Amino acid sequence: MTNQLAARIPHPLDLRSVRIQDSYWGSYVDLIRDTVIPYQWEALNDRVPDAEPSHAIKNFRIAAGLEEGEFAGYFFQDTDLYKWLEAVGYSLATHPDPDLEKVADEAIELIAAAQREDGYVNTYFTVAKPGQRWTNLLDCHELYSAGHLIEGAVAYYYGTGKTRFLDVARRFADHIDELFGPNPGQLRGYDGHQELELALVKLYEATNEPRYLELASFQIEERGREPNYLVAEWEKRGRTSAWAPGVVQKSPPHMAYHQAHKPVREQDAATGHAVRAVYMYTAMADLALHKGDDSLLAACKRLWSNVTNKQMYVNGSIGSTHHGEAFTFDYDLPNDTNYSETCASIGLIFFARRMLQLEPKGEYGDVLERALYNTVTAGIAGDGKHYFYVNPMEVWPTASAGNPGKHHVKAVRQKWYGCACCPPNVARLLSSLGHYIYTANEDTLYAHLYIGSEAKLPLNGRQVTLSQKSSLPWGGEASLTIEAIEPASEQASSSGTFTLALRVPSWSRSTRFALNGQPVQPVINDGYAYLTRQWQAGDSFSIELDMTPQRLYSHSELRANAGRVALQRGPLVYAFEETDNGAPLAALSLSRGSEIRAVPSEWRSDVVLLEMEGIRLSEPSGQSGALYGVAPPEETKQKLVAVPYTLWGNRKPGEMTVWIRESR
Structure with missing residues (x-):
């Protein structure tokens, strides 16, 4: 790779030059530092009572x-x-x-x-x-x-x-x-x-x-x-x-289980063990980056497309079956038996970041965000001492206990695992979160994630300090402010011409931008908004994202979700829990015309829930106890409440589902 080419490739910032100052993600970083790392040291030394030994x-x-x-x-x-x-x-x-x-x-x-x-x-x-x-x-x-x-x-x-x-x-x-x-x-x-x-x-x-x-x-x-x-x-x-x-x-x-069934340059569909696959794809992207290898990059693109367009769950998780913790085939995404290992989503994030370096495209940042906000953080409890290995779309605790095909689906997070790859994997990812917020080349800073932070980096011959403020995931406002520009020499001015590029999330239906509080229309290219100018200290480039709750529908070939709908607000996918809605959740449906309202939570003051009107089906009068009958079920109206998927399982154990039936 030539020095000129290397200067054009965006690279993650040094962790020491990024300081996270975010009300949402700061709590996770603090949790890892103050609780998770000490707890895991105790686990590695077999000193956690009632946990599987390490x-x-x-x-x-x-x-x-x-x-x-x-x-x-x-x-x-x-x-x-x-x-x-x-x-x-x-x-x-x-x-x-x-x-x-x-x-x-x-x-x-x-x-x-x-x-x-x-x-x-x-x-x-x-x-x-x-x-x-x-x-x-x-x-x-x-x-x-x-x-x-x-x-x-x-x-x-x-x-x-x-x-x-x-x-x-x-x-x-x-x-x-x-x-x-x-x-x-x-x-x-x-x-x-x-x-x-x-x-x-x-x-x-x-x-x-x-x-x-x-x-x-x-x-x-x-x-x-x-x-x-x-x-x-x-x-x-x-x-x-x-x-x-x-x-x-x-x-x-x-050999397909090990992604060794054909040379990697010839592979075009994700097969086998999901973690192995995305770790390999990450290395392929690394090598394509360092060697300028277009053939290897083409293989990465094919595999990325197959994973994210045909074999990825709505929460950014991968791995459809517990048999081998593996991919199966296109559009085979069952909800109640999926594996969706936490490590696999972490590997997908690794892959996404490398692809962002190769090509700053919004689709890579969107998947990185989806996996991070939903699956990865769902893999750890709020206390930092309990973990999910499997991240299901649907949980029925009775089936988890009584059906051998669902024993891998846990209704509650565990203290540790005999195979404990996921807990320290979460710790290493979240403690390195600063690597994923930004990348930069010689004259452009890319903001991939909206996480409150301060960053210092060289841009076009100037040493630039900037701060990001973000209200995500609960609000839709974010901004980058130039705090200081240090001239390259005493004769140089304290301003500089460079580019700031903000990712425009695909979930935002309408997005507005402002420069120093005044509307501005940046250049939009491949999911990023580019603004190039002679920046000065105090300048602020802001983005306002549409946080309207949305219904999500699956591809028609994804059979598990036929007639079902999922909910998303901002980067967060939502789930229905028994705690709020009663059981069985399978008897609930969401009316197609029902308004979905964002409401504050009585459970946690910083959490936004979704509330809507739905329907519950129950046994018809006179046929109580009959396994089958000719009378249709009775319908009653019921208020439904959905919580962010990442937070499910932090209250009473019970049923959970992401996809709910939709009724007319």
Whole structure:
């Protein structure tokens, strides 16, 4: 990539140059820093009563020779600690905390003590299977775990300036680089669970070492080529899986599940495990960005279109089935059995941000916003100590308990999980929220999210300080104000010509703009409003969004939602809970002509609810108790109340649904 091209590519701002000052999102950032990070440290040390044990710290202590014992947990148990450290690194970048840093430094020393002389780090293979390294990439997540170590190390380096963890990561990456590649004697392999690829790009960005970028490229390009490495590895292993030791399998593993059924440049539909897919797409977009690779970008566009236009839920979640936590096929989006893993929406946000760097288009920002405001924050309770792994569109607690096909759907958030990938994933995303609000190139600042904040950055030779004010998600007003412009030299003026670009959300039916309080018509292009001028301190560019509640309808091929409607106001999708509406929710319908009113909440003063008139169906008189009958159900009018989906499940346990039947 030429220096000129690099200057034109928008990049996220350094976390230290963005300070979030937002009544809505500030509470989440504070929750992560003050509650979630300390709570998760206790969970990693198995000190949370009545929660599933993590084993993570204990496994490292055993691997480091500090205590005796056997490995416990999944093959990838180490990654919970790595993601926690990544969250800590981001948090320390914006809120230095010597006590937290000391705890993290000690955890890093524990990881370093568990590292082998050749750079290898993995407690499962060190403790449980010391002679079987790199023999089961399909199942055992070795490179996936290495990727999370690298991501944690890069974040901690950026947050603290310390290189101890980064040195551990580089030694491990160098070890992998020696083992894997196209040269004679090297393994032409890749992991069954993608993650290393995007992590290596981050390591390249942090160190400027091109070998890491090339290793990431090799991992992506090798995937799905014939002869298929993962199938050959499975044959060499005697056709066995780590998930079922000793059992000889009759059929080879399904490569589409691992997105290894064909080379990535030839893929055009999302298949298989949803998290693996979006992590891979993120790395593909990273490589397209760094290498200026139009062919790889074209593949990213095809996959983005398929995911978001045919396989994404209205709350920005993905993964239609709990069988493999996976995509199924176009328009197959069931409401009561979907998986919609929190991690998958986080991965979709990663993908969206990279696509925004490649092409500042509103569709990418819209999906980023949808997933962030709805699924990601739904994955964590208001107390910061309970989490959803699965984010369903519909919950019937009795069915969750009594139907084996719905056991994965939890009616209440859990304290922790044996497979606890989602809780620390939420922590690392929300503690790095400043990375997602803005991107900028040499002369343009893009505002992708309307989150109150202050930012400092260079624009066209000036050092610019600006502040954003936002009333979202409850109100529709936002503005960017130039607080200061520092001239490049004593002779230069204290003004500067550059561009501010505001995303125009697709949910806003009518949008108005103003410059210093006066109406202005910016240039609208691909969902962004561009205003270029000679800016001065005190100038303000504002946007007013339409917050009228809207009915949402599905594509005609999406069978699960035929005859149903969902509600959205601003960036928030809404849901109906039993607490407000009674049970069964399936007996309710919303009249097509009913007015949908935004009303304050008695539950929380800062929350806007939706209120409307609806209908409840009940058994006809005289047929009480009959399973079937010829008489139609009786209809009674009922006031319906909907709450933001992200907040469901924070009161009494009960039924929930996003899609409600619509009646005439």
